[in-house]
Amino acid sequence: MTSEISAGARAKRQAGPHMIQMLTPEGERVSSGEYDVFAAELDTQDLFGFYRDMVLVRRVDAEGQALQRQGQLGLWAPLLGQEAAQIGLGRALRKQDFVFPTYREHGVAWTRGIDPTELLGIFRGQSHGGWDPQANRFHTYTIVIGSQVLHAAGYGMGIQMDGDVGTGDIDRDSIAVACFGDGASSQGDVSEGLTFAGAFNAPVLFYCQNNQWAISEPTSIQTPTPLYQRGKGFGIPGIRVDGNDVLATYAVARASADSIRAGNGPLLIEAFTYRMGAHTTADDPSKYRSDAETEAWAAKDPIVRLRRYLENQGVTADEFAAVDAEADQMAARIRAACVEMAPPPPAEMWTHVYSEPHALVDEERDAYLAYLDSFADVEEHA
Amino acid sequence: MTSEISAGARAKRQAGPHMIQMLTPEGERVSSGEYDVFAAELDTQDLFGFYRDMVLVRRVDAEGQALQRQGQLGLWAPLLGQEAAQIGLGRALRKQDFVFPTYREHGVAWTRGIDPTELLGIFRGQSHGGWDPQANRFHTYTIVIGSQVLHAAGYGMGIQMDGDVGTGDIDRDSIAVACFGDGASSQGDVSEGLTFAGAFNAPVLFYCQNNQWAISEPTSIQTPTPLYQRGKGFGIPGIRVDGNDVLATYAVARASADSIRAGNGPLLIEAFTYRMGAHTTADDPSKYRSDAETEAWAAKDPIVRLRRYLENQGVTADEFAAVDAEADQMAARIRAACVEMAPPPPAEMWTHVYSEPHALVDEERDAYLAYLDSFADVEEHA
Amino acid sequence: MTSTMPLSKAITAGLRKAMEDDPKVVLIGEDIGKLGGVFRVTEGLQKDFGEQRVIDAPLAESGIVGTSIGMAIRGFRPVIEIQFDAFIFPAYDQIVTQVAKLHARTGGNEKIPVVIRVPYGGGIGSPEHHSESPEAVFAHHAGLRVISPSTAHDAYWMIQDAIRSDDPVMFFEPKRRYWMKGDVDTDERGAATHSAQVVREGTDLTLVSYGPLVPTALDVANAKADEGANVEVIDLRSLSPIDFDTVEQSVKRTGRLVVAHEAPVFLGLGAELAARITERSFYHLEAPVLRVGGFHTPYPPSKLEEHYLPDLDRILDAVDRSLAY
Amino acid sequence: MTSTMPLSKAITAGLRKAMEDDPKVVLIGEDIGKLGGVFRVTEGLQKDFGEQRVIDAPLAESGIVGTSIGMAIRGFRPVIEIQFDAFIFPAYDQIVTQVAKLHARTGGNEKIPVVIRVPYGGGIGSPEHHSESPEAVFAHHAGLRVISPSTAHDAYWMIQDAIRSDDPVMFFEPKRRYWMKGDVDTDERGAATHSAQVVREGTDLTLVSYGPLVPTALDVANAKADEGANVEVIDLRSLSPIDFDTVEQSVKRTGRLVVAHEAPVFLGLGAELAARITERSFYHLEAPVLRVGGFHTPYPPSKLEEHYLPDLDRILDAVDRSLAY
Ligand SMILES: Cc1ncc(C[n+]2csc(CCOP(=O)(O)OP(=O)(O)O)c2C)c(N)n1
Ligand SMILES: Cc1ncc(C[n+]2csc(CCOP(=O)(O)OP(=O)(O)O)c2C)c(N)n1
Ligand SMILES: [Mg+2]
Numbered sequence A, B: 001m002t003s004e005i006s007a008g009a010r011a012k013r014q015a016g017p018h019m020i021q022m023l024t025p026e027g028e029r030v031s032s033g034e035y036d037v038f039a040a041e042l043d044t045q046d047l048f049g050f051y052r053d054m055v056l057v058r059r060v061d062a063e064g065q066a067l068q069r070q071g072q073l074g075l076w077a078p079l080l081g082q083e084a085a086q087i088g089l090g091r092a093l094r095k096q097d098f099v100f101p102t103y104r105e106h107g108v109a110w111t112r113g114i115d116p117t118e119l120l121g122i123f124r125g126q127s128h129g130g131w132d133p134q135a136n137r138f139h140t141y142t143i144v145i146g147s148q149v150l151h152a153a154g155y156g157m158g159i160q161m162d163g164d165v166g167t168g169d170i171d172r173d174s175i176a177v178a179c180f181g182d183g184a185s186s187q188g189d190v191s192e193g194l195t196f197a198g199a200f201n202a203p204v205l206f207y208c209q210n211n212q213w214a215i216s217e218p219t220s221i222q223t224p225t226p227l228y229q230r231g232k233g234f235g236i237p238g239i240r241v242d243g244n245d246v247l248a249t250y251a252v253a254r255a256s257a258d259s260i261r262a263g264n265g266p267l268l269i270e271a272f273t274y275r276m277g278a279h280t281t282a283d284d285p286s287k288y289r290s291d292a293e294t295e296a297w298a299a300k301d302p303i304v305r306l307r308r309y310l311e312n313q314g315v316t317a318d319e320f321a322a323v324d325a326e327a328d329q330m331a332a333r334i335r336a337a338c339v340e341m342a343p344p345p346p347a348e349m350w351t352h353v354y355s356e357p358h359a360l361v362d363e364e365r366d367a368y369l370a371y372l373d374s375f376a377d378v379e380e381h382a
Numbered sequence C, D: 001m002t003s004t005m006p007l008s009k010a011i012t013a014g015l016r017k018a019m020e021d022d023p024k025v026v027l028i029g030e031d032i033g034k035l036g037g038v039f040r041v042t043e044g045l046q047k048d049f050g051e052q053r054v055i056d057a058p059l060a061e062s063g064i065v066g067t068s069i070g071m072a073i074r075g076f077r078p079v080i081e082i083q084f085d086a087f088i089f090p091a092y093d094q095i096v097t098q099v100a101k102l103h104a105r106t107g108g109n110e111k112i113p114v115v116i117r118v119p120y121g122g123g124i125g126s127p128e129h130h131s132e133s134p135e136a137v138f139a140h141h142a143g144l145r146v147i148s149p150s151t152a153h154d155a156y157w158m159i160q161d162a163i164r165s166d167d168p169v170m171f172f173e174p175k176r177r178y179w180m181k182g183d184v185d186t187d188e189r190g191a192a193t194h195s196a197q198v199v200r201e202g203t204d205l206t207l208v209s210y211g212p213l214v215p216t217a218l219d220v221a222n223a224k225a226d227e228g229a230n231v232e233v234i235d236l237r238s239l240s241p242i243d244f245d246t247v248e249q250s251v252k253r254t255g256r257l258v259v260a261h262e263a264p265v266f267l268g269l270g271a272e273l274a275a276r277i278t279e280r281s282f283y284h285l286e287a288p289v290l291r292v293g294g295f296h297t298p299y300p301p302s303k304l305e306e307h308y309l310p311d312l313d314r315i316l317d318a319v320d321r322s323l324a325y
């Protein structure tokens, strides 16, 4: 009991007074100072678009979980609850920006034009990647916690070296986005990412989704102080946004991206959100967190609050139903694509280790394929 | 010309308005709010003691440089200019505290009771260490930048696990001190040290000597923002002190150590100072910094300003001369001890690799000693 | 007393015993508290020993190892859990430059009795970074002891030895054998931790392995027995130092050596065994030492791992090739 | 055109050429700008190419490597200077898990043409961490190419090859030979980077080495020639992959192989050479492959390094033992 109460209290205290919110959990629009201009640019149709994004990626997520349960995937990392944090960010970016995701960025992937079926390869054990990072300027998922933050910082330095920042040309000025979690904030690489971006004033947006948990560890294990403040001592201002409020995540990400794009230097956003599901399908969150906590956060569901708002704006039940139907179709398509995936041929293992010829790789591959062939012979002759 | 001016301006700007100073470069005592109480505890004799400390360690340093020039040492890392930063810290600590130094902490070593001759082993290539870290609670010099900061954080966690903090018993309550440089602040390990100490509220004093340079790199390469602010985003308050003012470094270190000792959690001090000499005897600073900058800092010499103050307090020329005489004697003793050091026997290489028997180590040592013996035979028979 | 338990629970029991015996033993790692670790090896220990002795650490491996060094300097005996093999690399520097060398650096004044537990190896259908076998890149560095049990009994005793040792120990746990049950005799320790053990006697060929492949090696010996060849199987147990004497004695009898491990063959432990045993037994060898192991590729996606991992057939193939010389 | 220069300056010249040829080549490291690096290898390059192409980095090796990956993804070809060998370990994770594997991870979509220059080895009287030879712990990981020149000419060409390669390359520079002068032909490249070279022909024994010990190996051959034995010396040049064919052909002629390197013998490159060459040339070997190298100790304080480093006498000793079989 006491621990449940204190978990709720802790989340509240951690959220603090400075969190930017534009839609309350009840779907009421509240003003948010300088960020309101970005909301003003959006009409109901735009917001309905965000709604559709969120519903679809939640369905992608549900399908991922279902496929795992049915043995079609080895693992799945659910984004459930983080839809607003991801869609708001993704929709605030421009084509020329480059995103460096974690393994949970299915929503951001969606906004970058990655087909959901492309996400399955890693989780099914078909490949370690799955898409061409350059095609959509969306890097492969990074599993080793924090590594990608340095890649983003370096990419940002590269943007700067190319002069693609602060020119005023909105189709040219670019930013790099470093996605990471609350747990990741403890990794030395993340701090070094802040160091490099800060020292070089590189166009990097640090985007921390504080979903309150790193597997079984609450954020209080990582830091006694709010994460949006982490960058300050590296010269990188930070801001906390309600990560379950897509209007707010969009507006804050837009404002930040525009500022960085203009050459004003790196920024950090902490999207204060919640991992409503398990860490991965291999995890059992009942071991470490209370139902009371989960329920408290369920009341802040990012989709529900936007739907309430849109209902008030006059979006009809039919319109919402159409999105659900689209989600059903997409789910069926994902499932079909997944089940059809044939295991890669063994030779694949050696194909991309190097891009230029390599004697040892060639020797090993040839020997192994010959060895495999020897069984074929046995089977043929049997 | 412009670069020299801007170097001076940069240092001034970086020092900022919030730097604690108690003795001006001219040796005038200026008030410093809450820290004055610690200065008030010190009488002229105490301050003369600091003066003696600083003069002696500067002589240790000069002797180290001389011995290197004469081929008696392979290398020396001068502390010249950082005497006040180190003596003030060292004198503020208590016996039960544990210090984790870099390779330049000759002044702190002095305050921990390490005989200067013990510092020579590493620089002469006799050994990688030189003293028993537990005997004086002063760890071996750490060369790999930043590593020791994590050791200090862990040691502080250990103090806490032992309950040796916040008891109110001044001979029991202990702190760990992490010494590091401005360059080191960029290392992931240093940030992780802040993370762990912050998360566990461990009794750790982070002591950053910002001597303006990491070899040839000015502090501006590491950070766009003052280093005393680095800890804040990890929940660790910071303060900048004039590192060339021993009264200030002592008072700020005392105040901080007392607070940490009382269980109030980790703190960070940035001692703003200057490396007046080369990075090491292998370095040529004329390649990367201006005479104007060096001269500007020479005017802030930590020993000169304290001497001026003490002269005004009535310390006599004879008393100052006595310290110089003591320094001469000590220098002669260091020199004699250095020159007498015989190379270690080859078997030493294998002696402490493991503390328990190890087949491979035994085999290699025996084989090598037998091999060496075979030459003795040859020489005997020749 | 002898009881049957899975290998993972034998480690739990060994940790529990070590913590009971010595109040200075503390555990630290990610998710090892309430969750009991992702493999549940520390399950129940935080409940029984408290948060001061079973410490959920911030998500930073270098920090975990580095602070453990500090705790060791303070007199503790930290036992680290690294969540999965490839997540040890952020701590590589602290391990090879600090943990391994502080004892020598301080002229023996400072002991760093840190144990680093690493679940390693593949075969559990996991994504990248969860199936690697990085033992060789630690064994190359002096100052570390590297050991790996292959049975529940050894796991129970070897983890305690590791904790009691004043030297730092890397303890590689064969994760795909975590659920393999075995008898654990909690009174009789059996073989010393740093000795290799002949786990099946034979006369025609020596097959050396360790950790997860020992059961496979025994299967190989059984399969060859059916064909009338007598394979001697050695469980290396200690990977640094290696008990070359035991291997040498065996090879001098059998004249043939095959080494199998999951780690890549190129610069894997098989290379050192081949080099040293060939030097020691040059005139006894009837065939070159053959090695079976991982390829010079990243550990592949799980749909391909059956091709990457040395299995019964691949080891048999090497055994047959050796016997054919 | 041929001119004589120290090995370090040949690298400088190679870097300069690569930067002239390709504007995407950038250098990054600690103190490589105004100072020109602690060994002055990048001297003058920042002045000529600007601060955008010769970047003084914050003091963080993982950061240097990690941001270089990002720059590579952006289309640059970063050339990293690690100040001294043992300071590479904080970057180990980024190197072995990211630099090495991103090409495979992305199914070949992303190339990471990063070059990591590492001055390595001992013999210059430096303190700890300034004299290590860690090549083996990188070569064990797939995805990296590891090379090391031993002459000014090779240094000039091999650094350019490394930069031009779409694969990541670890470029180990024999620091105690930085001041060794040699002829550099800037028109004719000579041997391909990934081939081993017979640098002295012989019939009685093959002596393989690389990097700093190649001149020593040649001294050994001279010394033996005086005694009437003909030692063939091979400079490995590429440490991963290793050109086993060249070594095998030589050993099949000579029947004897000695491998010398500064890195510890235990799990060093000599182990792999011994294992593989013995397998390939089993019936040709008249003696086991003998290895000379560093010991299973930390690199010792400089007053002892003469005992640690393989020198003429220790290699001669191994050669004599081999010939005595
Ligand atoms: C270096 C490293 N250590 C440990 C892990 C295992 N691990 C995977 S996810 C995770 C927690 C990450 O938490 P957070 O950064 O908050 O991201 P979230 O999963 O909550 O999205 C851990 C410990 C890892 N992948 N990499
Ligand atoms: C990990 C690592 N990288 C590089 C070096 C080489 N190095 C020695 S001292 C130094 C500069 C350190 O600067 P700072 O931390 O400011 O300390 P200072 O020398 O100024 O006292 C460098 C780069 C090192 N020792 N360790
Ligand atoms: Mg999280």
Ligand SMILES: [Mg+2]
Residues within 6 Å of the ligand: B181, B182, B183, B209, B210, B211, B212, B213, B214, B215
């Ligand atoms: Mg400095």
